[in-house]
Amino acid sequence: MMQRRSVEFPPNVEIDEEDFKRAWAKLVMKIVQVGMELPTEYGNLSKDVCSRVTLSGGAIGQILKRDVHQGDPFGKKRIEEYMQQYTREYDWKKQGFEYTYMERLTKYNERIDQLGVLKDRLKDGTVTRRAQAITWIPERDFATEHPPCLQRIWIRPLGEKRCEVHLSWRSRDAYGAWNSNICAIVDMLYREVLTPNNLKIVKLVDFCNSAHIYDYDWNAANKVRLP
Numbered sequence: 001m002m003q004r005r006s007v008e009f010p011p012n013v014e015i016d017e018e019d020f021k022r023a024w025a026k027l028v029m030k031i032v033q034v035g036m037e038l039p040t041e042y043g044n045l046s047k048d049v050c051s052r053v054t055l056s057g058g059a060i061g062q063i064l065k066r067d068v069h070q071g072d073p074f075g076k077k078r079i080e081e082y083m084q085q086y087t088r089e090y091d092w093k094k095q096g097f098e099y100t101y102m103e104r105l106t107k108y109n110e111r112i113d114q115l116g117v118l119k120d121r122l123k124d125g126t127v128t129r130r131a132q133a134i135t136w137i138p139e140r141d142f143a144t145e146h147p148p149c150l151q152r153i154w155i156r157p158l159g160e161k162r163c164e165v166h167l168s169w170r171s172r173d174a175y176g177a178w179n180s181n182i183c184a185i186v187d188m189l190y191r192e193v194l195t196p197n198n199l200k201i202v203k204l205v206d207f208c209n210s211a212h213i214y215d216y217d218w219n220a221a222n223k224v225r226l227p
Contacts, residue, residue, distance in 0.1 A: 007034070007036045009036065010035065010036040010038070010048040010049050010050055010210070011034050011035075011036070011049055011050070012049070012050045012051075012052075013027065013030045013031070013034075013049045013050070013051045013052070013211070014051075014052050014053075014054075015027060015030075015051070015052070015053045015054070016053075016054045016056075017053070017054070017055055017056075017059055018055070018056055018057030018058050018059050019057075019058060019059055019062070019227075020055060020058075020059040020062035020063055020067065020068065020069075020179075020182075021062065021067070021068065021069040021227045022226055022227060023053055023055055023059060024068070024069050024072065024178055024179055025069055025071070025224050025225065025226045025227060026226070027051060027053060027174055027178065027211065028174060028175055028213065028221050028224045029224060029225075029226075030049065031047050031048075031049050031174055031175075031211065031212065031213050031221070032047065032213065032218070032221050032222055032224075034049065035047030035048050035049050035212070035213065036048050036049070038212075040212075040214070044214060044215050044216065045214070045215040046212035046213060046214050046215065047212060047213050047215075047218070048210050048211070048212045049211050049212075050208065050209055050210070050211065051172075051174070051206070051207070051208045051211035052205065052206070052207045052208075053205070053206045053207075054203065054204070054205050054206075055203070055204040055205075055206070056202060056203045056204070059204070060186075060200075060201050060202070060204065063182055063183055063186050063204075064186065064187070064190070066079050066080060066183050068179045068183070069179070069224070069227060070227070071220075071223070071224045071225075072179045072180075073175070073176055073217075073220070074176075074179065074180045078180070079179065079180045079183050079184070082180050082184055083183065083184040083187055083188075085100050085101070085102060085184070086100075086101065086102050086184045086185065086187065086188040087102065087188075088102065088106060090102060098144060098146060099148075101135060101148065101150055101185075102188070104134075104135040104137070104148060105133050105135070105153075108133075108134070108135075108137070109137060114133035114134070115133065115192045115193055117133075118131055118132075118133055118153075118155065118192075118193045119192065119193045119196055119197065122155065122157060122163075122193065122194075122197045122199065123197055125157050125159070125161070125197070125199075126157065127156065127157050127158070127159065128156065128157065129156060131154065131155045131156065131157075132152055132153060132154040132155070133152070133153045134151065134152050134153075135148040135150055135151060135152070136148060136151055147170075148170075149169050149170060149171045149172055150167065150168075150169055150181070150185075151168045151169060151170050152166075152167075152168040153165065153166070153167060153168075153185070153189070154166040154168070155189070155193070155194075157199065158202065161198050161199055161200060162199070162200060162201075162202045163194065163199045163200070163201060163202070164201070164202065164203035164204070164205065165186070165189065165201050165203070165204050165205070166204075166205040166206075166207065167182070167185060167204070167205070167206045167207065168207050168208075169206075169207065169208040169209065169211075170208075170209050170210065171208070171209065171210045171212070172208040172210065172211045172212070173212065173213070173214065174208075174211040174212060174213055175213045175214075175217045175220070175221045175224075176214075176217060178206075178211075182204070182206060186201065186204070189201075
């Protein structure tokens, strides 16, 4: 059993890795070790940190291959099924969802195709700090029970057909969703924005205000080790 530690606030966790599997394991292990126990709006507890994970080198290739840690609760097959939600063809209304990230990115406020704008902005390869897409719609999301966790995608070309991608999250299930989220978003960005512009990711920064593990996953998360 995990012991409760008295901490004043959720600590910051920074991880730099060239191995996707090790990055996830390090994040989970760190939350288990130092995360602050906090109540959630669902009536249970979570252990929380503020995280920034920077991935580069071979980690990008692992993401594209969905080569995840063997302890990931989703696994490659379920991640690939989840990735369908990040296609334009996915019928999210039929599945009973209020929205999907893809809907917010392609029909923001029912009219703005942000991914299309991103693709056009990056077309000439010019370095820019303005290539971003957002998901939060204040008039809708302040009142909904399930507002978006992903808040912003930011892309910067670095020359020689290279780019960096930053993902900003308000909240994130680090044990149950971290791998699948990154795999699906990176796959979508390559398909929609990067490949049409002959760009490749050399650096991915994943920042989360609240990276957490829910109490019902604590025992399983406590067994995660570095590969």
